[in-house]
Amino acid sequence: xxxxxxxxxxxxxxxxxxxxxxxxxxxxxxxxxxxxxxxxxxxxxxxxxxxxxxxxxxxxxxx
Numbered sequence: 001x002x003x004x005x006x007x008x009x010x011x012x013x014x015x016x017x018x019x020x021x022x023x024x025x026x027x028x029x030x031x032x033x034x035x036x037x038x039x040x041x042x043x044x045x046x047x048x049x050x051x052x053x054x055x056x057x058x059x060x061x062x063x
Contacts, residue, residue: 022035
């Protein structure tokens with residue numbers, strides 16, 4: 001599936017150190033997740049609802 005993601009973002013916690021970061025991009029109803037060291041590589045694609053649930057669970061320390 002080819003999706004054009006916009007506004008790729010890296011966590012402010014990554015501060016450019018070590019290169020062990022992921023980037024998150026947005027598209028209508030989808031979120032793309034990629035390795036910041038390999039921007040031309042594969043992208044994990046999830047729907048926005050699932051991604052929001054995951055982020056909420058992480059913030060609530062359930063992971």
